[in-house]
Amino acid sequence: MNPGLIPLIVYLSLLFNTLSEAQPSSAGPRPLALNCGSKDGGHDADNRKWESDDKYLVAADKSVSSTALTHEASLCSDVPYMTARIFKGETSYKFNVNSTSRYIIRLHFYPSNYPDYNISDSYSVVTTGTMTLLRNFSAFITAEALSQAYLIREYSLAAFNSDSITLTFKPADKSFAFVNGIELITEPELFDDKAGLVGVADTAGTIDGVSSNMQTMFRLNVGGQYIHPKNDSGGLMRSWYDDMPYMFGAGTISHVGNVTIDYKGLPEATAPADVYRTARSQGPDPNINKHSNVTWVFQVDANFTYLVRFHFCEYHLEKINQRVFKILLNNETAFNSADIIAWTGGKGIPTRKDYAVYIGNKRGDAELWVTLHTNIDLQPEFYDILLNGLEVFKLSDARSNLAGQNPVPSEMMQKQLIANREAHDPNSICSKQVIVGGAATVGVAAIVLLIMIRKKRRAPGSDPGSTSWLPVYGTSTASKSTTSRKSHGSNSLSKDAVCNCRYFSLLEIKRATNNFDESKVIGVGGFGKVYKGVVDGNMMVAVKRSNPSSEQGVNEFMTEIEMLSKLRHRHLVSLIGFCEEGDEMVLVYDYMGKGTLRQHLYRGNKITLSWIQRLELLIGAAKGLHYLHTGAKYTIIHRDVKTTNILCDDSWVAKVSDFGLSKTGPNMHQNHVSTVVKGSFGYLDPEYFRRQQLTEKSDVYSFGVVLFEVLCARPALNPSLPKEQVSLADYALQSARKGTLEEMVDPHLKGKIKAEAFNNFTDCSIRCLSDHGMERPSMGDVLWTLESCLRIETKVEGTTNSPKSSSPSDMVEVPIDNSDMIAMHLNTLNLDNDDDDDDAIFSQIVNPQGR
Known part of the structure; x- marks a missing residue:
């Protein structure tokens, strides 16, 4: 090589590198992921590379980098959520793009508090060119209303006919804007013109x-x-x-x-x-x-x-x-x-x-x-x-606008937020009355307020008020009553709860139960007795009547109504209506023909469920709990998960019941709810018991006990057994350490569970019983494991049958080949119509086929 060419080659190389740096690598099809506010970028939990946003900023002097003051346990990754770019004035990002391509833009928001910035004061306007993506957007309000720790907003933008995209953040008046992560990805043409x-x-x-x-x-x-x-x-x-x-x-x-x-x-x-x-x-x-x-x-x-x-x-x-x-x-x-x-x-x-x-x-x-x-x-x-x-x-509309309004929190969520503020306000009357064990109980202030209203309403001469009701899903069986419908509970219940539940007069309840005839009693719980009844001529119902001497009273009564009036899911019970008249508090549910899961496991050692049938019922219950934790507008913690609160309808669909102890979950600034310990011994989360801090992982622990209860067909507590075996959870953990879990299995199931399914099931169950909540799986993970176990078990059988019937379990993923599919359509359901069981409880769904 000519020595004189070496300086020229070095020069050209340096020039090429300089030009490459001058053109950000976002140009072209390479996906761009920015960890906003971070100097070094970093890798997320999936080892995906995120880079710093510094070199894409325009007018960077109007923005600052910041780090979140809190770390929400449900964050999927620290990158990009734990750092943020905070905008004190209008600031833009500029990205080089292909002018003929569509692009996906994703914005990531983690509404935590940041040093010197109160996140509730943040309102943002986000635009790209003439397109408005967000206007007056409050990530704080949105996350609170949806009960989410972080938010992702995704947009698909048509070709700009420009070689760059400008993404602008502007704070609303006297506030600030922020963003944690930005993604820019070239999108192939996936849409039609007609x-x-x-x-x-x-x-x-x-x-x-x-x-x-x-x-x-x-x-x-x-x-x-x-x-x-x-x-x-x-x-x-x-x-x-x-x-x-x-x-x-x-x-x-x-x-x-x-x-x-x-x-x-x-x-x-x-x-x-x-x-x-x-x-x-x-x-x-x-x-x-x-x-x-x-x-x-x-x-x-x-x-x-x-x-x-x-x-x-x-x-x-x-x-x-x-x-x-x-x-x-x-x-x-x-x-x-x-x-x-x-x-x-x-x-x-x-x-x-x-x-x-x-x-x-x-x-x-x-x-x-x-x-x-x-x-x-x-x-x-x-x-x-x-x-x-x-x-x-x-x-986008005719004004090139995609921005909607901030969501409005539900009435229950608003009550909880008010209670949170009052609990932290030393001048609040309610906050002085709700200190339990040295810690302010989240949400109790709202209940105290409701009780105060209730007492005031019951004063002599007070107007009890009136309300109308709407039958659940408008089912024909819940037709409007012809008797008096003065709702003596409407003033202490939210509008939604009253409108979504039917109000029964005490006269209607007495007619339905033959004046609370003892021969109609089908169960007894902490709230009171449960009666079999008939309303509207032929509609079977379960009537749960409060016992005045019971420790469970008005709080559980109102909680059950408030919760169930807002929840609709195939695997959750649904409330028909209620009655509150004089000293009577009554809840009315649809009659549950197959009773509790527990009674089909070991009542009198009469085993009626196969392994596959047990898996199907567990999957249904897990779906219900998973929905409570993640699918509702706010996290709901059941707090009393056990086999007697998992009910089976006539089609053997499992439903989670009894929400009297339920609590709305922590908000995004907390990872737990501080509350007095309640639950059932044998199922109680030891971490919750020690710290009085409730999380959704407390339900996971209880469900872990249920998993072993179903596998072993024995109660959670059995004092008649040797000391080391009294507690099912402790015995399971000891057996796992010794490698003797197979010895615990119900004799009716031995040799009938495939090894892979058994290992997956027991491994998941043991993790549910971990001493620390952070080490337990989510209900979504538990559900996935149970469904995988069912798939393993049905590889040979090809189909799964519900207990005592040929009806497939609802919403269970099962492999079905062509012949199975045709057979399913040619054969109608052949449900078992056994006589009503004396121990049958209630399902609290008006009409399963109408959902």
């Missing part, structure tokens, strides 16, 4: 998805598990969530298909193969399917158009007109004859369909209802529906 607009004439009824800017509202793996961003297709790092918390329909069945997904002309980035390998259908009974539908309900922002994307993949059937169904959006028909095979031409071939609907604000609410219903007019071979995935996108 998506049908529901309810509009064909000539004008289309939406151009290619040129639309949109916000991702919901992304669901229907019938399947949560899909982590690292398992997404196309490198788009999307999260796909379980659809169950949004379901509002008849009983359904989840399927897992063992099929190779052939995308053909569909871009693989549309959805990962795991979305198309799972699905939800109605079930085996065509007579039920003809008269019911499957519905998902979403809370959305009013006065926007929404693009709803349906993901389909048929892997059971293979002919046209075998399964044909209608697609409806807010009761408007989007498509009348959906036939997946007609669309794709065969099994294992996915497709997606987009439909749009405008949602105004005529009634002051904003809900999107997505409904599928079999089309019986076309007489398909099977009356059923199928759906694999669902996405909902909000489209």
Whole structure:
């Protein structure tokens, strides 16, 4: 080499490096992830690289870096949430992009307090070009209302026809803005230019998805598990969530298909193969399917158009007109004859369909209802529906705006927030009265206030007030009463609770129970006796009457009503109504024909449940608890999980019951609720007992005891056994250390549990019983393990049968091949109709088929 060329090569190399640094590496398709406020970036819990945001800032003098003062236990990763970029004035990021590409922008917010900044004072305006993404946005209010520790806002933006994107943060008046993480990812063209607009004439009824800017509202793996961003297709790092918390329909069945997904002309980035390998259908009974539908309900922002994307993949059937169904959006028909095979031409071939609907604000609410219903007019071979995935996108309006309003916390949440403030205010009257064991009990101030109102209302001459009621889901069996309906409890209950529950007069209750006839007693609990009754002529109910001398009284009565009036889930009990008149406090539930889980395990050593049946019931209970912890608007801790509070309806669907001791969970500034210890011995979390600090992991501990109770068919406490075996939890932990867990197994199950399922089940159960809550799995992890155990057990059997019947358990993922699927549709349910058991309790759901 010519020595004279060496200086030139060195110079060119340095110049090239300088130019490379001058052009941020975000240009082009490489995904960009910024850990805002961090100098070094870092790696998240999945070892994904995040870089500092410094070099992308414009007018950086108006912003500061900061570190969160608190660390929420539910944070998925410290990166990017523990550092933040705080904006004191309008500040922008500038990213070099490809002018012809769509881009996904994700904004991550962790509304913790930061040094010198009160997070409740933060209100942000976020724009990109002329598009408004957020306006007057309070991450604090939003996280409180949704009971989430952190928030992610995702947007899909059309091509800018520019070589850069400017993302601007501006604080509202006298406040500050902040952000913890920013992602910028090139998005392949996944949208059509002609998506049908529901309810509009064909000539004008289309939406151009290619040129639309949109916000991702919901992304669901229907019938399947949560899909982590690292398992997404196309490198788009999307999260796909379980659809169950949004379901509002008849009983359904989840399927897992063992099929190779052939995308053909569909871009693989549309959805990962795991979305198309799972699905939800109605079930085996065509007579039920003809008269019911499957519905998902979403809370959305009013006065926007929404693009709803349906993901389909048929892997059971293979002919046209075998399964044909209608697609409806807010009761408007989007498509009348959906036939997946007609669309794709065969099994294992996915497709997606987009439909749009405008949602105004005529009634002051904003809900999107997505409904599928079999089309019986076309007489398909099977009356059923199928759906694999669902996405909902909000489209920008005519003002280039995507911003909605901050959510309004529920009445119960507002009461708790008020109670929290009063508990920390030394001048508050209530706070002086609610000190329990030296610690202010979260939420007790609200209850004390309600009791004070109750006492004032009962003063002589006071007007008891009146209220109307609405039957749960408007079921015909809960028709309006013809007798007096003065609600003596309405003044001390929230408006929602009163409106969502029926009020029964004491006369109606006495008629239903034959004046509380002792022969009608079907159970006795801490609250009082439970009676079998009949209302509205032929509707069987369970009536729970308060015992005036019971330690459980008005607090549990109101808690049960407040909780259950707001919760709707297939595996949670639902309240029909209540009565409060004179000194009587009564709760009314639908009658539960199969009683408690406990009585089917070891009552008189009469074992009636197989291992697979026990797994199905545990899965149902786990789904109910998982929903309480993560699916509701705020975390709910049951606090009394045990086998007598897991009930079975006539179809052997497990439901979690008895919410009298339940508590709303900690807010985002706490990782526990300080409260007096309550629960049942044998199931009580030792960490909760020692520290009087309640978390959702306390429920996990109790459920761990339930798991061993089901496996071993013995009570949580049995004083008649040797000392080391009295406590089931302690005995299980000792046996695990000795390697002798198999010796504890119920003799009826020995040799009938596959080794892999047994190991997975017991490992999960032992982790649930960990002494420290942080070491226990979440209820979601427990649910996943139980479902995996069921899949292992059903690999040979192929199907799972509910106890004493051929009915498949609701919402349980089971592999179903073609012949099984056809058999399911050709055979109706053959439910067991045994005589009512004397120990049967109650399910508290008005009509399971109407949900």
